[in-house]
Amino acid sequence: MTRALGTLLLGSALAIATPARADEAYPMDFKPGPVARQLAKVDRGTASGPYRPDWESLKAIRVPAWFRDAKFGIFLHWGPYAVPGFLTEWYSRNMYDPANVAFTYHRNVFGPQSRFGYKDFIPRFTAEKFDAAQWIALFQEAGAKYVMPVAEHCDGFAMYDSAMTDWNEVKMGPKRDTAAALEKAARASGLHFGLSSHRAEHWWWYGIGRSYDSDVNDPRYAGLYGPAAPVRLPGDPAAGQPHPSHLENWLPPSKQFLDDWLARTTEFIDKYDPEIVYLDWWTSAPAFEPYLQRMAAYYYNAAKKKGYSPAIAYKGAQFAPGTALFDVERGKLDELRLEPWQTDTSISTKSWGYIQDDDYKSPKSLVQDLVDIVSKNGNLMLNVGPRADGTIPDAAQAVLRGIGAWLQVNGEAIYGTRPWKYFGEGSTTLVAGEKSEAANRGWKADDIRFTAKGDALYAIALERPADGIVRIKTLYAGTPYLDRKIAGITLLGGGEVVWRQTDKGLEATLPAASGADMPSVLRIRFAA
Numbered sequence: 001m002t003r004a005l006g007t008l009l010l011g012s013a014l015a016i017a018t019p020a021r022a023d024e025a026y027p028m029d030f031k032p033g034p035v036a037r038q039l040a041k042v043d044r045g046t047a048s049g050p051y052r053p054d055w056e057s058l059k060a061i062r063v064p065a066w067f068r069d070a071k072f073g074i075f076l077h078w079g080p081y082a083v084p085g086f087l088t089e090w091y092s093r094n095m096y097d098p099a100n101v102a103f104t105y106h107r108n109v110f111g112p113q114s115r116f117g118y119k120d121f122i123p124r125f126t127a128e129k130f131d132a133a134q135w136i137a138l139f140q141e142a143g144a145k146y147v148m149p150v151a152e153h154c155d156g157f158a159m160y161d162s163a164m165t166d167w168n169e170v171k172m173g174p175k176r177d178t179a180a181a182l183e184k185a186a187r188a189s190g191l192h193f194g195l196s197s198h199r200a201e202h203w204w205w206y207g208i209g210r211s212y213d214s215d216v217n218d219p220r221y222a223g224l225y226g227p228a229a230p231v232r233l234p235g236d237p238a239a240g241q242p243h244p245s246h247l248e249n250w251l252p253p254s255k256q257f258l259d260d261w262l263a264r265t266t267e268f269i270d271k272y273d274p275e276i277v278y279l280d281w282w283t284s285a286p287a288f289e290p291y292l293q294r295m296a297a298y299y300y301n302a303a304k305k306k307g308y309s310p311a312i313a314y315k316g317a318q319f320a321p322g323t324a325l326f327d328v329e330r331g332k333l334d335e336l337r338l339e340p341w342q343t344d345t346s347i348s349t350k351s352w353g354y355i356q357d358d359d360y361k362s363p364k365s366l367v368q369d370l371v372d373i374v375s376k377n378g379n380l381m382l383n384v385g386p387r388a389d390g391t392i393p394d395a396a397q398a399v400l401r402g403i404g405a406w407l408q409v410n411g412e413a414i415y416g417t418r419p420w421k422y423f424g425e426g427s428t429t430l431v432a433g434e435k436s437e438a439a440n441r442g443w444k445a446d447d448i449r450f451t452a453k454g455d456a457l458y459a460i461a462l463e464r465p466a467d468g469i470v471r472i473k474t475l476y477a478g479t480p481y482l483d484r485k486i487a488g489i490t491l492l493g494g495g496e497v498v499w500r501q502t503d504k505g506l507e508a509t510l511p512a513a514s515g516a517d518m519p520s521v522l523r524i525r526f527a528a
Contacts, residue, residue: 028226029156030260034163038263041270042298051300053293055320061300063325063340064309066192067276069416070145071374072407075196075278075344075383076182077352079153080173082388083121084110089353089385092118092155096209096216117215118155118206119224122167127174130390132181136189138392142400143407145415147186148194148278148381149179151268154201156224161271164264167224174390183272194276197265201282203253204231227257244281244316252287262291269299273306278313278327278344278381292318313342313381315434328378332369332440334432336376336423343373345437346383347396354385360395363402364518368443368462370403371519372430374414375423375449375460409493410521413458417451421481424449425474426462448472457524459506464520468510475506475524484526492521 046053051060081091087102088094094102096113103113110116139147152158158168160179170177179195186193206228209216216225230251231241242249253261269277277299283292296312296319303310312324326341333341346352347366349359370380384400386392407414426447431439443462448470451458461470474481489499489508499508508522 028257028260029165029167029223030256031164035259035263038164038267039259042262042266042294045301046294046297048301050304051297053290053297055293055323058293058296058300058323059320061296061310061323064275064311066309067146067311067325067379068340068418070192071379071414071417072142072144072370072403073146073148073192073194073379073381074139074142074144075346075352075381076147076149076386077153077346077383078149078178078386079155079157079159079353080118080121080125080388081153081155082354082386083124085354085356085388087355088351089153089355091353092153093205093208096206096214098212113209113214113216115215117221119215119221122157122173125173125388127169127176127178127388127390130174130176130178130181130386132178132185135182135386135392136185136191138397138400139191140189142404143411144191144382146192146194146276146381147182148196148274148276149182151179151195151197152199152202152264154198154205154280156199156202156205158264160195160268162264162267164260164267165223179268179272192275193272194278195268195272195274196278196280197261197268198280199261199264200253200280200285200288203227203257203282204229204251207231227254229253244284247282247285250285252285258287258291261288262295265295266298269302273303273308274310275303275308276311276313276325279315279318281315281318281329283314283318284316288318296323313344329434330438331434331436332373332430332432333376333378334430336419337378340377340379342379342381343369344381344383345369346385347399348383348385349438352383352385354387354393358385358393358395360399363399363406365442366399366403367406367519369437370414371449371451371460371462372424374417375419375451377419406518410460410519412453412456413451413460413492413521413523417453417458420450420452420457422450422474425472446471448474450474455526457526459508459522459524461520461522464510464517468512470508470510470520470522471505472508473505475501477501477503482526487525487527489525490523492523497522 051057077089081089084091094100095106097103151160158165161170161177162168183193206216206225207230210228313327314324315327328343330345373380384396428444428447445463445465447462449460459472489497491497494511497508
């Protein structure tokens with residue numbers, strides 16, 4: 001380790017020797033016995049095949065049919081960060097950053113970070129009103145077909161029963177296995193179950209708390225806060241967090257940390273048999289590549305032996321094309337993608353976890369997003385942040401029920417559908433890509449999206465035209481997109497509609513009382 005990195009850690013009150021190399025881990029909650037046993041199990045699982053830990057072998061996987069049919073799922077960010085409920089779910093890191101507003105807020109409300117740290121929220125995270133069956137019933141009412149709680153967020157607190165760390169919800173906080181409860185309730189209700197891991201970012205998550213007097217420097221809590229590594233390479237004169245697109249500027253994780261990451265991730269795969277696993281962005285760091293290959297091979301092999309169809313959702317460039325499921329965080333695509341994909345976004349504009357005075361999206365805007373995503377061969381996984389006591393805010397429940405009410409009537413145009421020859425038409429220009437949703441502001445009356453199932457074509461008007469006439473230019477008389485004549489058009493939930501087809505397009509007149517505040521779905525039937 002260079003003198004620059006040693007200097008960076010001089011402010012730490014932790015009386016330990018500075019590591020000599022970047023691959024010598026800082027103090028962390030590492031259990032050699034359980035980790036070694038789990039890694040040996042991983043090696044046996046990958047050796048048995050048929051999937052091997054290399055990209056070429058992993059290309060044999062296929063996105064499950066259940067996922068392609070489901071279209072809509074629920075994501076759950078829930079942990080001790082719900083106790084302060086301030087600003088975002090990144091509170092556990094931001095409260096230690098002197099440049100962040102959460103730092104001052106924390107000192108004013110809870111006291112200095114040296115006396116009241118993130119660990120002190122865990123006893124207050126009681127989940128005393130948590131009811132897995134109630135949650136699942138709500139998600140079913142919303143029309144969701146799969147649910148995915150976060151198994152471990154970047155804060156390092158495991159929201160499942162883990163042998164790899166004592167800092168888990170069974171031993172602390174709720175003192176129960178909420179992941180197991182949700183898995184049982186979901187599967188009993190016919191929902192698919194998944195889990196996510198954000199553990200990768202924990203490598204550097206609390207590092208900023210080492211530069212001054214905070215409890216991150218107390219060796220008694222290294223099990224939660226460690227390794228608390230610096231974010232930048234030794235000798236880098238720049239300050240702050242490097243840009244996510246330049247991972248070569250980040251301090252690479254140690255072998256010990258990577259081994260621990262693989263052990264934890266495969267541990268919850270063994271315990272809960274998740275049908276989909278989501279990995280957060282920092283697994284794009286180059287050092288993770290062989291570990292991702294081992295994890296994927298183990299998971300795919302385990303699923304095959306147990307008889308379920310798995311998927312791994314990834315962001316960025318963690319996985320080679322065709323080896324896992326591409327995911328776009330808080331964003332969409334501007335064209336139809338041949339391979340299935342997923343958008344994950346929050347019901348909130350501000351946070352993924354629960355925060356006070358949150359700002360919730362409307363059911364209409366989320367249904368519009370769902371329709372746009374499905375028309376391009378994607379799924380929407382919508383996040384909800386429960387309170388620390390285990391209740392879901394009333395405002396979030398109202399949004400979910402609003403989505404469910406629309407799907408109850410129009411779900412046949414969503415579930416089990418496949419993309420049509422073209423995803424849609426309209427004058428709205430979409431800003432595509434990760435974290436682009438804030439740049440997209442609403443839809444227009446000429447924005448139409450298509451889905452298909454069996455002999456039916458569905459045309460979905462994202463906004464109701466002022467005159468009540470849906471005009472679809474793509475379906476003009478003689479269009480090469482149609483090989484059969486239109487026999488009739490039905491408004492889902494509203495009956496037959498008057499229509500005509502001209503050389504300028506298809507026109508369908510909506511009934512006056514067809515629900516002006518939500519997208520309208522036209523089912524187009526064809527002559528035999």
